[in-house]
Amino acid sequence: MAVLEIQTGDVPILRQKAKPVKHVDDNVLRLIEDMFETMAAACGIGLAAPQIGVPKRIIVADISQHFPDCPPVALINPLITEASGEELGEEGCLSLPGLRGIVRRASSVTVHALLPNGEEAELSGNHLMARVLQHEIDHLNGILFIDLLKPEDQILLEQEEAKEASN
Numbered sequence: 001m002a003v004l005e006i007q008t009g010d011v012p013i014l015r016q017k018a019k020p021v022k023h024v025d026d027n028v029l030r031l032i033e034d035m036f037e038t039m040a041a042a043c044g045i046g047l048a049a050p051q052i053g054v055p056k057r058i059i060v061a062d063i064s065q066h067f068p069d070c071p072p073v074a075l076i077n078p079l080i081t082e083a084s085g086e087e088l089g090e091e092g093c094l095s096l097p098g099l100r101g102i103v104r105r106a107s108s109v110t111v112h113a114l115l116p117n118g119e120e121a122e123l124s125g126n127h128l129m130a131r132v133l134q135h136e137i138d139h140l141n142g143i144l145f146i147d148l149l150k151p152e153d154q155i156l157l158e159q160e161e162a163k164e165a166s167n
Ligand code: NI
Pocket: 092, 093, 094, 095, 135, 139
């Protein structure tokens, strides 16, 4: 296992469409292990292969620090097959250090993917997990969260926060 360098800024690898994985072989499994280790070392809750310079459709996510019942996942060739609801949430990105923003995302998603054991699976996520899955799958399509920021959403959440603060 190895901690790999995370690509940062507006570099080409973060802006290209990643390629589907044809076979889950030892190289892919090693890459997934390295992605988990790199994500943990950076205190992240999600990481996509392009972020470590590999243009393949692989993501990992681990929100168990916030939700202990939610196990870490590694998804190969993930595809969102259902999305519903809408919510605002604050996001950052390991590839955009220092930047945070309010992003409007579906509150529930179902993802079809290949698992590291070679089996196909449907996985559903709500709220934070849904957000991480959408954020990481966006990375596979060259999309960064800063592309999705809308001024009206920033204002909306500020109002929400002000309301909560006054309760
Ligand atoms: Ni990111």
